Amino acid sequence: MWILENAFLIPLIPAVSFVVILLFGRKYIGVERVQKVGIAAVGIVWVLSMIAAVAWITRVEDSTASKSGDAEHAQIAVNEGLSASGSSTLDGDLHLAAEDDGHGDANSKDGSYGYATTEPVISKVDGWWSSGGIDFAVGTLVDGQTVLLLIVVTSISLLVHIYSAEYVKGDRRFVHYYAFLSLFTASMLFFVMAQNLVQMIVGWELVGVCSFVLIGHWWEERPNTDAAVKAFLTNRVGDIGLLVGVIILFGTFKTFDIDSINRMVGEMGSEVHFAMLMASIALMAAVCSKSGQFPLHTWLPDAMAGPTPVSALIHAATMVVAGVFMIGRLYPVFFEGFSIGTSSINLMAFIGGFTALIGAGLAFAQWDIKKVLAYSTVSQLGYMVMALGVGAWTAAMFHLFTHAFFKACLFLGAGSVSHAAHHTFDMREMGGLRKYMPHTYKTFVISTLALAGIFPFAGFWSKDEILLGAFAGQQSAYPLMLIFGCVVALMTAAYMTRVIWYTFWGEYRGHGHPHESPKVMTVPLWILAVMAVVAGAFNLPTPVLEVFGLESLAHLVQTYAEPTHYLNAIGLSHPDPSLWLALVGLALALAGMAIAFMYFWRNTGPHGLTERNRYAKAGYTFIEQKYYLDHLYTDIVIGSIKKPIARAANWFNDNVIDLVVNRAGEGARDGGRWVYRRIDQGTIDTTVNALGSGADAGGQGLRVMQTGRVQNYGSLLFGTAAVVAIVFVIVL
């Protein structure tokens, strides 16, 4: 339990590592040894995270065992507990809400499994600083969701640290690279255990900054800096949404405390519906930018300009899930704001589903292996957001968990391929690599099967849960989302098979001799591949495990990660698993693979259709041009703001101002002639001359005062001040 209350140590260690590497890396530690500092720091953090996970599971077990009694009795206890802890977290200097253990709640709502609630562990210091009468606290909020993310972030980060030691060896900014990997890990860990919204913003922005720095790691080349700037600016757009959302939440609840806000939404319900709707829309903009949702996803594929391990760590497994995590963390807000569960469509579900669809579509037309994976990430993040949109909290977090492993494996595999094939990512220059790189090939295929959702790999279980969530919904089903999900399942399997074909099958089309990567790269790949197989076991549905008599191991993510203390209050239910839906999902994935297999291996199907058929070609171009979204932003949106204004200004200049000036000029000329003859020569001339000489004389007189000496000016200043003071004090 100690670790849960002192969780601040977890982000602190990589932060210290960042400072140490940045300040002492080159001079004292030595370029060839800095990676050890980074790996050691993240390794310690990984161990701490595992201890935290065990501590958290123990805590859940304790609260379940001690309090799962009479339902009615428990319900009362919960209500008391809510009000008590709600008020107690608002005062006191340093106190741990942890002392107050969880209250049992055999949830009586239909369809829910009725787990006991487990209170989150909150350690905080009130009065970190205050401004304008608002006290800002600082602290950590540890619950199941945090622990889940701790495991994901530290595991992936540790493997990426190890892998990078070989991948970026000899890089001109090796020290800098490791420093920022550490800082990124620290900021993400800080973000996931943020106790209040202000800390959350800080973590969010830090993550964005690290992403900017690491995308632009090779900034000597123009496209890389462009990509970094694009990522940063696109994220800024969303950050405005985050700020607005946080301000609305603060305005409504008068606190930044995440725990209190979640509880208050649960208690107040529809009273604050409108405010929550506004906040949700604003926060959704932030999610769109950070988690690459339509229409702000365009930065993510460009962000592949960074080193590949960075892509694996930041743009696949951890940073981009920050948006998903934020929705999960503030789920009651979104649940109330978007009225999840009461209608068959809402903004979040639609954005998620639509993103999943267009991301999968885009992945077909890419030749850059990393961009295929990037669009696949966009698509899978869309899946998670869609799951949250349909009320399947657990499914989204479970998918986040499994996806992190197999996507990191795919990215690192792509890095390994590029490492072997002369640093190209173009699949047209690969092919046949399965013979040269057996380890990379095997791990890549395993992860592909996981991503495609083939039984029994991890992706199958999480994807199935999302489809189930869309199918069963909360109070009403989400048929449109189910269709999106099924189509995407088919497409995912197909485009990943395409990648395998171009990269590992056929004849080698590149130059030189490809070779397998060294052990330091393949071992992380194998670890991730194993996780891609077994990660699904963490949330197996009960009927599957009943076969083996292991019911107690069912729904581990749901049991331990779900923040029941918030979700029970809003009445979230869990659908029963459905066998035939799982079969449909599996059949779709297999069909996708089969289509791709027939197309590439057996060479059947409409090859060259895009050359022959006008419509097919148009469609392909449409996808190849990324639905023209980049054009929309740079040419149409910016252009329509820039050009018409320039044109209007020009027109105004040409027509209106010129006309006025010309007319005025003509009039002035005519008038001038008249004035010149009658008035000017006669009377004015003499007057003006007199004024001129007068001004000259005055100027000569005043010139004496302009001595150029500072002290004379000072005398004038203080003298004037004195005179003004005399006027104010004595006269007025």
Add this chain to the structure above:
Amino acid sequence: MLLNQFLLLGALLFAVGVYGVLARRNGVMVLMSIELMLNAVNLNLVAFGVQHDVVSGQVFALFIIAVAAAEVGVGLAIVLLLYRNRKSIAVDEFDLMKG
């Protein structure tokens, strides 16, 4: 003790500082006189802080001390630069802005 005894002391020191800033030729002396003025203000702040029973007066005085330290640092750097370029720090010899 009267409030005014401190305020009047501050006022006198301020006036003396003003005279020093305006009359002394040496750049370092001008800076010293500025310190005198700042200190006079500090005395006022602390005195008023006591009068109104608030700690803010002392906090402000603290900030002024910090700002004064920064000002002396930059000011002396400028004086040094002047000396290096013109071999003199007599402020009335610099009249490039003469009209």
Add this chain to the structure above:
Amino acid sequence: MVAQNIAFGIIAAITVAAAIGMVSTRNIVHAALFLVAVLGGLAANYVLLTAEFIATTQVLVYIGAVMVLFLFGIMLTRAPIGRIPRMTGATWPVAALSALALGGVTVYALVDRFGTDSLATDSRVFRTADVSDSVFSQYIIPFEAVSVLLLAALIGAVVLARRD
């Protein structure tokens, strides 16, 4: 009270005399020493006003650090040690007039407004801990701003004064 008033009288007399000495002496090192006396006198005044932390800071920062800076400035600019013939500019009467006018009006205004108001005697004594509590909570943002200002001044001074 009487003791305090006597103390104040002595301190104030020394302070004002030293200040006048500072702006009128012809020896620049003497001027610096006079400034030490003025700053010390002010520190004593802070003690009279129960501002212990300000008094300490005054001694540490001004007499300790700023005065050393001044002495360095005097040395680095090779100011002649001893009497300097033209320490005061030609326009000193104007300066004196400005200073007198400003001082006069301030004194008049103070006497007019505050007269013989006595200093609040029931005022709390703010110890160092109270000052630090205030600085690190209520005034944390100004405090951070000052730290940035000091950094900027440091860099500015280095950039200006280094030889390149």
